[in-house]
Amino acid sequence: MKNTFGNSFAVTLFGESHGDMIGAVLDGVAPGVPIDHDYIEKQLRLRRPAGTISSARVEPDRYTIVSGVFNGKTTGTPLCILIPNENKRSEDYTTDSFLPRPGHADLTGYNKYHGYEDRRGGGHFSGRLTAPLVAVGAIALTALRQRGITVGTHIKRCAGIPDRDFRNAQEDLALLNNTDFAVLDPDAAIKMKKAIDAAAASGNSVGGVLETCVCGLPGGVGEPWFDSVESVLSHALFSIPAVKGVEFGAGFSICDMQGSQANDAMRWDAGGVRFLSNHNGGILGGISTGNDLIIRIAVKPTPSVFTEQETVDLTKGQNATLRLHGRHDPAIVHRARVVADSVTALALCDLLALRYGTDWLRGAD
Amino acid sequence: MKNTFGNSFAVTLFGESHGDMIGAVLDGVAPGVPIDHDYIEKQLRLRRPAGTISSARVEPDRYTIVSGVFNGKTTGTPLCILIPNENKRSEDYTTDSFLPRPGHADLTGYNKYHGYEDRRGGGHFSGRLTAPLVAVGAIALTALRQRGITVGTHIKRCAGIPDRDFRNAQEDLALLNNTDFAVLDPDAAIKMKKAIDAAAASGNSVGGVLETCVCGLPGGVGEPWFDSVESVLSHALFSIPAVKGVEFGAGFSICDMQGSQANDAMRWDAGGVRFLSNHNGGILGGISTGNDLIIRIAVKPTPSVFTEQETVDLTKGQNATLRLHGRHDPAIVHRARVVADSVTALALCDLLALRYGTDWLRGAD
Amino acid sequence: MKNTFGNSFAVTLFGESHGDMIGAVLDGVAPGVPIDHDYIEKQLRLRRPAGTISSARVEPDRYTIVSGVFNGKTTGTPLCILIPNENKRSEDYTTDSFLPRPGHADLTGYNKYHGYEDRRGGGHFSGRLTAPLVAVGAIALTALRQRGITVGTHIKRCAGIPDRDFRNAQEDLALLNNTDFAVLDPDAAIKMKKAIDAAAASGNSVGGVLETCVCGLPGGVGEPWFDSVESVLSHALFSIPAVKGVEFGAGFSICDMQGSQANDAMRWDAGGVRFLSNHNGGILGGISTGNDLIIRIAVKPTPSVFTEQETVDLTKGQNATLRLHGRHDPAIVHRARVVADSVTALALCDLLALRYGTDWLRGAD
């Protein structure tokens, strides 16, 4: 379905980095979900580059919701959110030569769109399109909270520096909610920022791993084939630019365990099932267990670096070297954190709507 | 869409481990693709447990194709493949107690289906359903080959023992095609088999990482949002039971690189673009670059182990301990190899049909 | 999505007229729906040609359900129903000449499948594929009844002879349930049968209009754009071979009314809304009103007639004349009646699952 994700609860994304506007349409949202503008703005602010460790173009993200909201609540009809591109460049680019930037989508966009694509600033591939995704994601996160489902993400690793694991998920999520730089261990946070600064100083960039936790998801959500919770979440998460890996629970490290260790033992507790570990990340057979979901995504280092790079000139059909100028992010992993939250929330809303119907996220009546 | 995967080229899966039949419907396949029964049987044989390192129930997988094939070629109408369950148990299970097996989908199936599920042998969650998936995957692989696209998978790691990396992809894929135990380094193969035997001897199990390579995929396939090549492939791959992680190119290890290292430099070569590395796994901006696709999936150790495990009795609402009996696989990673090939092929056929139309896989006219 | 219909509740159809088997996969059915074999067989019998007014090939339709049912109830996992083709011809057809039959899909099948299609008996286009559709439709009808939703169809017109309108829908549906030839007015039934016999005697065929009524559908189901109740039902109904028109409520005759007449006045009645007429067929703005759904479909006369017909020879590239032999139905409208019920039920289940979730059709707990 290309630029639409979801069946019962769906998001459609549009726009280019230097076009007039970017935006998203959210369809299938339950009627009556309150629109919390402070929260939307907070989420957008966390996505924006800011401070010394982000040096790219800064935009205020002055969004407007032009449909689907009435008297401060969702109507249940499609909600369209628009964000104008205020910093866009009006100039066109030259066609005398075309040097695709390594690590970017310049080459693949050209292959796919035959040169008709708007290449300025990455066009439709730009990470800037995550802004409307975060805006509608904030609405999905609000809807989930009405049902007691909370989502939060921390930087599990950046430039090789690890954060501590989640300990008490509820407390850790509350902590992350009040932190701009989403790291649980304050010492790790300091080290990571230094590493980002160092990469920036050398004209280079660093990547990282984001770990997302979902608390309160009911058991029984997801499908064995082919819409497992892992399938639907990974489909959405791999749409985030720069993500090259997705894993759940112990993830790739579960491959080195033995079965007796990998299995999560169960105990009867207060009328329900409690797990003694969570190597399966809250999912068995593609279906939620009721345990916390644990998701990690690999975010590659920003491909815009200032060192000289080898590329080709597609217009002239020959080798070329490229040296980028201007302002670029030395890391995006700290900004992608709210994108991970948003995309996770959007995908969960679709899975929940399939099982409980589109009205369920109105909250308990 | 639950038990159907794909839009233009779609597979629907049905059946339970101890029901009458399992099967799959393949829809959107181009007319005129030859049905190579030797190849289908070979792929099914590779999926079956065999020899000392697999000790679970063995079935001949006597498939029949009941529709969509005429005069040895696909008609273009839905192809249904059926595989009877010949070794199924006729007995019912007790309802006096229900002890969900740790690491299995017993608990989540119960949560989802309210006790109406057929729980025998894992029911619809059983790995046995990968048999029809492999059978239709063989047809997808044949269709891809007509367009010069080849797919192959090796065990990149098993029980902690690594195989060597792909070196010359075309040669390595040819090598794998003629190997039952899909490991490129013969010494590593011997060590892995020993480790699997050791796990079996101790009533335990081991997992591993599968690495798939796709050669010959044209550039320009996939969508920036939300049907990236990574999104569509991971959606399909996470449907394989026991998969807990999916990564592309350098995957999670790209997070520890700097941008200058992670970017794949390009050179002009024979009228096209050649990459000097493949950290991005043949995908940029969600779209194929023309470089080989490199995909890795994490396969957890078989959850059926013979050690005593802590679980609950859902009927009685109390703690319980469980000790499994019978015959179980000490590893499935070597069998899952053809499942990875099959699922990858099915997902690629859908991506290609979106871009080039459903007729394209008939082969060049 | 081609051969799959539905998002949350989906049916996939496969098979050819003279292949080994035809069948259907039903996915998204709620767990716990009882399988009533008497009812399935009754519905299949009503679809089969029988008696003097149907003279085509007769098959017993010995269906088996090979998955998705356990202990007599649906499990919630995909249900596959198979019907072997017992009367199939083993001979191949000649390729020296190919004379597409007028009114049939021979020409279009050839255009689409490039000659690879199985042309025997209409292949995948055969009305015989409505048998598995009726079988899974019977399960959908059972599920709907658990929620108080009933569906019934009568022959509103055949060979120009009209039946009376629905009067008391509940009573009329009960009457139709006990009638093989679904006409409300017994005199009309006699006249219609005579007209069918007359057509048969002259080697010709007749068509008719089927009118379906749905009682008990809750208000608020359907979507304004683009999944209106009319959109989803017509999508499904136009899949039935020979259907050339679909209308709701007053249908095409509403065009000749004035607005004051076409509007259905409302009255407050027993705590709810009652309509004084039903020109809108129970649907306003694409959404169910709570009033009965009224749907009519136009079924064209069987294209197999014994008069000489002008066609072409596609192999030789020249004009040709064609005279059909063998046994053919002089009408299918009376047999299509259960197909209309079935397809309506399948489409409604999908609309209901979208709104209330896939579990809703388990019935009130």
Place this chain on the structure above:
Amino acid sequence: MKNTFGNSFAVTLFGESHGDMIGAVLDGVAPGVPIDHDYIEKQLRLRRPAGTISSARVEPDRYTIVSGVFNGKTTGTPLCILIPNENKRSEDYTTDSFLPRPGHADLTGYNKYHGYEDRRGGGHFSGRLTAPLVAVGAIALTALRQRGITVGTHIKRCAGIPDRDFRNAQEDLALLNNTDFAVLDPDAAIKMKKAIDAAAASGNSVGGVLETCVCGLPGGVGEPWFDSVESVLSHALFSIPAVKGVEFGAGFSICDMQGSQANDAMRWDAGGVRFLSNHNGGILGGISTGNDLIIRIAVKPTPSVFTEQETVDLTKGQNATLRLHGRHDPAIVHRARVVADSVTALALCDLLALRYGTDWLRGAD
């Protein structure tokens, strides 16, 4: 999929009658399709109320395309078109009483959205949302023309007055292209306008039948089950507000023919197949024959009439009478003509993209 229509080529619609903006996102459009603003504006003008026979609110429809277009051509990425509501009323409506208007979606919107819907001017159900549909439809129509496929619609009947049938489709379509009031017979046009004026004078309204013809569609497009050309077109067409019937070729009147008459005879002509009649509307077995498509839709009389009507007060739970004021269209059938063209074009683009790939509509290279 609710507010998105199409799989490979998809349109998403959003907005309310008195919200800030209405709009549409078009996804899957081939790169390089020229944007013809004169044509878009012409189509929008034909949809707008105008002259004596339309008296409703008039808006200039000042659209902007904010994404997906670069240098005057489509980029291939999602195209978003926005139309501000300039005449919207700022006042809120009372909640002391709620009298749903007969024939409108007021009641069903309330049932579906629980009172959270924006009810002003019909909200999301308003015919005003056909404006962005016409705008993106103009782009689809342009894309089809590049491949020699033309679409046109005339008023086949209005207030009981018939227009003549299509004679020479190509010439008739050219004629309609240059006519604001789309009637082929000038006398019929005069009579229809008079009838509309008469209805307006008496505070009432009239409906009509629109007949659409598509020339140049290749044979072999569409699917036997369930995405027949009829299924996909009717799905889209029933989304147009006020449509209560859809028929193809002879439509409902085919039911009164005998098979020998209903079948379209074929002749060999200039290396291809020519049909001697078109009772099947260019579609056999759900697949295009290469003959012209003939589609008719029933458009009900505008439900806004000035006579006193019986309704209920949903707030007070009692009977009520309602008398509408203000300006309302006495007919919409003449305005719906470009909506029919647009929706037909959008649906055809999706069918063509499935068969030939999303790039095909770039035109012949």
